[in-house]
Amino acid sequence: MNIPKKRVFLIGTSGTVGSAVLTMLLEREHDVASADFDMGDLRIDITDSASIAAAYARVGEVDAVVCTVGVVPLLPLHETTLAHVHEAIRGKLSSQIDIVLQGLPFVRAGGSFTLISGIMSRMPWQGGIGASIVDGGIEAFVIGAAAELGRDRRINAISPTILQESVDKIGTNLLPGHQPVPAAHVAGAYLRSIEGIETGQTFLVGH
Amino acid sequence: MNIPKKRVFLIGTSGTVGSAVLTMLLEREHDVASADFDMGDLRIDITDSASIAAAYARVGEVDAVVCTVGVVPLLPLHETTLAHVHEAIRGKLSSQIDIVLQGLPFVRAGGSFTLISGIMSRMPWQGGIGASIVDGGIEAFVIGAAAELGRDRRINAISPTILQESVDKIGTNLLPGHQPVPAAHVAGAYLRSIEGIETGQTFLVGH
Numbered sequence: 001m002n003i004p005k006k007r008v009f010l011i012g013t014s015g016t017v018g019s020a021v022l023t024m025l026l027e028r029e030h031d032v033a034s035a036d037f038d039m040g041d042l043r044i045d046i047t048d049s050a051s052i053a054a055a056y057a058r059v060g061e062v063d064a065v066v067c068t069v070g071v072v073p074l075l076p077l078h079e080t081t082l083a084h085v086h087e088a089i090r091g092k093l094s095s096q097i098d099i100v101l102q103g104l105p106f107v108r109a110g111g112s113f114t115l116i117s118g119i120m121s122r123m124p125w126q127g128g129i130g131a132s133i134v135d136g137g138i139e140a141f142v143i144g145a146a147a148e149l150g151r152d153r154r155i156n157a158i159s160p161t162i163l164q165e166s167v168d169k170i171g172t173n174l175l176p177g178h179q180p181v182p183a184a185h186v187a188g189a190y191l192r193s194i195e196g197i198e199t200g201q202t203f204l205v206g207h
Numbered sequence: 208m209n210i211p212k213k214r215v216f217l218i219g220t221s222g223t224v225g226s227a228v229l230t231m232l233l234e235r236e237h238d239v240a241s242a243d244f245d246m247g248d249l250r251i252d253i254t255d256s257a258s259i260a261a262a263y264a265r266v267g268e269v270d271a272v273v274c275t276v277g278v279v280p281l282l283p284l285h286e287t288t289l290a291h292v293h294e295a296i297r298g299k300l301s302s303q304i305d306i307v308l309q310g311l312p313f314v315r316a317g318g319s320f321t322l323i324s325g326i327m328s329r330m331p332w333q334g335g336i337g338a339s340i341v342d343g344g345i346e347a348f349v350i351g352a353a354a355e356l357g358r359d360r361r362i363n364a365i366s367p368t369i370l371q372e373s374v375d376k377i378g379t380n381l382l383p384g385h386q387p388v389p390a391a392h393v394a395g396a397y398l399r400s401i402e403g404i405e406t407g408q409t410f411l412v413g414h
Contacts, residue, residue: 049289076355077308077311077351077352077355077356078311078355078357080308081308082256082301082304082305082308085301085304085305085308086301089296089300089301093296093340093344094289094292094293094296097289097292097340098289098292101284101287101288101289101292104284104285120347120351121343121347121350122347122350123350124350124351124352124353124354124355124407125351125354126354126355128351129348129351129352129355131351132347132348132350132351132352133300133304133344133347133348133351134344135347136328136343136344136345136346136347136348136350137300137340137341137343137344137347138343139343139347140327140328140329140339140340140342140343140344140346141336141339141340141343143328143329143330143331143339143343144284144327144331144332144335144336144338144339144340145284145331145336145339146331147331147332147333148283148284148285148331148333148336149284150285200331
């Protein structure tokens with residue numbers, strides 16, 4: 001069975017996950033429009049609603065919207081303030097939800113959204129409290145949204161553990177004892193969401 | 208074994224759950240300081256950081272902080288805007304996290320926090336997308352925070368299904384086919400959190 005080529009709007013290509021997803025999408029010969037905070041033709045700041053709107057206006061209709069980015073401050077609970085919580089929410093939770101809400105008119109019937117979550121929704125780590133909040137929010141959002149998207153459209157979240165590429169750079173102290181996964185495995189989970197038929201799921205990668 | 212009497216700061220007493228929790232705490236002869244948006248001596252608006260700070264300043268040190276309230280707009284996904292998402296987050300997610308962050312200096316060693324979540328983090332319901340987001344965030348926050356509170360302090364979330372008292376008022380259309388639970392069962396879950404030894408958990412009530 002041939003997988004039909006899809007037009008994919010990929011948000012985030014300069015990060016470890018984003019570049020691995022881009023590589024895999026191009027290998028699969030999908031038609032990729034990409035946007036990044038730092039590089040490429042189309043710039044996007046996902047914390048800025050107007051920036052998301054401008055990106056959709058340029059990209060137009062697609063079969064898949066894929067987000068690989070989110071920024072969350074890393075702080076111990078006892079140093080966390082409400083401002084940090086809002087920063088985390090803006091950086092990865094409400095921003096990704098905004099990508100979906102604004103994307104509804106642009107995603108074709110049978111299309112999909114794929115968002116980024118993370119292991120912190122399911123386990124504690126010193127410095128990870130902001131990530132816990134937003135990852136938990138994303139995973140529950142995906143459950144709720146899947147039932148309401150309509151027109152056979154789907155939505156999933158990808159929850160990677162720590163990346164091999166991160167361990168190579170910063171060592172194992174971040175998640176001691178955890179087995180890291182290569183970004184290519186995370187990209188595989190994105191592909192599973194984009195080309196598959198599942199919806200309302202969080203795909204755990206390496207945990 | 209006698210359960211030691213605790214000083215409990217109960218936030219929200221006028222709602223169905225809050226009044227059931229208050230009744231149970233008084234039956235158990237705990238020393239309750241309560242605050243509510245609508246009634247009683249001590250008023251609190253949990254979406255206002257200064258209001259939370261003022262309440263803690265008046266209540267002082269406690270063994271347990273208990274929140275029974277959160278307000279989330281009910282809207283279908285396709286009518287939801289980023290402003291609604293922020294309203295939901297402010298009404299039940301960041302507000303409850305603020306209660307914990309500001310409460311850290313006021314909760315004694317061995318004490319606890321108990322927050323309110325809800326069934327929407329695990330199942331979709333038309334109109335429940337805002338609740339999904341915030342309930343998921345609360346449940347993951349509780350996992351992360353439990354590991355960092357220190358001084359043998361605990362934190363849990365309570366996730367009720369629809370209340371019998373709500374069904375009596377508005378019928379069964381909200382969650383068709385679900386078996387409602389009386390608020391007294393939800394209050395029991397709060398007591399399990401306040402008097403028990405569990406932490407980092409979400410107690411499901413009726414689902």
